[in-house]
Amino acid sequence: MTPPCPAPDTPSLTALADQCVQCGLCLPVCPTYGMEALEAESPRGRIALIKAWETGTAAPTPSGEAHLDACLGCRHCETVCPAGVRYGDLLAGARVRQRARRPASAGQRMTEWLTAHPRAMTALLTTYRIVWPLLPARARPLPRPPAPPETPCPRATEADATATLFTGCVARGYDASLHAALHRLGGAIGLRIVVPDDQGCCGSLHAHAGDAGRAEKLTARNRAAFAGQRTVLSLASGCHEALADGLRGQCEVRDALDVVAERAARLRFANRAERVALHLPCTQRNLVRSVGALHALLARVPGLEIVPLDAGFGCCGAAGTQMLSDPGRAARFRQPLLDQLAASGATRLLSANTGCRLHLANGTALPVQHPLEFLAECLA
Template identity: 60%
Template sequence: MPAAPPSTPRPTADPLVALADRCVQCGLCLPACPTYAASRLETESPRGRIALTRAWADGQAEPTQEGDAHLDHCLGCRTCEAVCPAGVEYGAFLVEARKQQRARRAPTWRARALEMLAARPAALSTLLGFYRIAYPLLPSRMRPLPRPPARRTSPPRSTPVMPRQVVAVSSGCVARPYEAGTREALARLCATIDIQVVAPEGQTCCGTLHAHAGDAAAAATLARRNRQAFAGIDTVLTLASGCHDALASAIEGRAVDAIGFLADHADRLQVRRLDARVGLHLPCTQRNVTRSVGAMHRLLACVPGLDVVTLDAGTGCCGAAGTGMLEDPEHANGFRAPLIAQIEASGVDCVLSANIGCRLHLANASPVPVKHPLELLADQLERAPSPGTGARPR
């Protein structure tokens, strides 16, 4: 079927209506939508949500608790956007719809607490430090996240003698403690190709969580802080595919997906053989936003002996949806269950996933370790210099 030209929205003062007017109601998004696949309800599809919120904005219908629940259930995976022939910007539509939803319905105390902590990465890291200590004593129902790794001591600093490029790395919010090892892996990989990685002070959460919760003001404040932190840096590498879009918007396109960046230098990476079977989970944001799936396969192909099993059970979406796994765990766990069953049946030694939220969600139920693909790659380096990571993020 030939792609239809993007429809021209009617002039309107409401950005939500302008975005919704691009939808031609063809329904091609329905088979791609995880929530529609699970429920077979029109209101749980992108087309249904667009029609519903369009009716609210036009005054043709009054918002209801049931209607809001359909909007809440959207995972923000943007798979619909990738298949839409009319060019509907569903990601922007969802942000605007949630913004208007928040104006009429106050967020829960849990949502407010999560947003507050994400905007204060240092406080969040401290809290997760206490969570690590208490973790062995907690019952399973009080373990919403896997146990955070032990705090790492700063490695001996060793940078390329004459680096040909200096890049920055984004440390995010919850990723700050959980991805310390991933940032070290990135620095080791970059050092082998004479690139130095720095972690500027002052950086913060990317704001995706806040934008998807409808708090546009908080998202804008975080974007401004990141713009200031990364000022003067030409390339900022992102390790979490779910954070990439917001950071790229904040720093005007200087954000580069770390997987794609390293794939461009794959011929210079010297790695040892690894006879192992790994499960590769492809986060929705990696498939639909950073679009680095091909780069991911090129990097893993550098490791001789590696047997890669793509984890695609169900719709392939794990259901984490940012804080959705914490606010509505039953809903999130339903999407995760087929992937966990596939992991158990496949006999893989570990699971790889390029998004922090997906890794945390999968790790809380996976029978095998879950890690970032770059950690596996760095472990196989034939020469692995200690990374020079510049200033530690605050």
């Protein structure tokens, strides 16, 4: 039996699809339509497919399922839609239906299990770091995890903390230096940070793959972990919406870039005569909207030259697990950005989303960092 989706207190998939007026303004901003030039690879086309399946006027087919799979979930379409179509809700609901029809692959289930079990994920990444030099290129789906920092991040006590930090799942194995950088910046702006140990994955990866039940369990875990906190800082734009929705009514979730930017007058940066490439993740532009804060912070660094990295189709192709499940296609979205990076003369690349950084770093030898990690290096 197909489970109902969305939940009873939200509009049905048919009602969500009916909001679309089929104007086509979404087509020029859709990365998959830009690459394939097929109607079925556009938001309008996918909405038509979902509505046909939901109303029973057409049966799902393997080719139709593939078009739904191919959506990157970038949400560019929502930013230009004159009818206010909630495409993100529609896509999430449709993928719940899809998962009931067609079970997830073994690789997808393993990825979901690992992200839901941070200790197992950390152990796997530790092993991956050790064996990485011995692996052929085709067996390196992610860049080599960095060595753990010699000095762990300083942690404030619960009584002293003014903000708590969300660390997520895969970021624990890759972003230790970023977390240390945020503590340094926090010290410079008078912000003390605590990191609850019992937090976990935001559930975004599971929700986007149609596993709403697991996503809800992860949300419940984080609600318990952040109980009693007022402000939770997010460092990954791809996690932000799921985390904010899950903690709504309990505490405020804020992008760390916005919080640091608000207190930027306390920061002093050394001169940095360097050309740096800046990639703006889809989730940062369309959901978190901390781009203004990011530009304001980078503008405070004397001598710094910023090169926008914006070639190609509007998305790097990481798209949650798609860089793992369909690496060839993900690389097609990434390649124009890598070509632009190589021609820019930049010495490093900055991006505010974990998945985007991992995907881009796996295609270049240049350092790829979160902007806050770079800004901490620039402190005078």
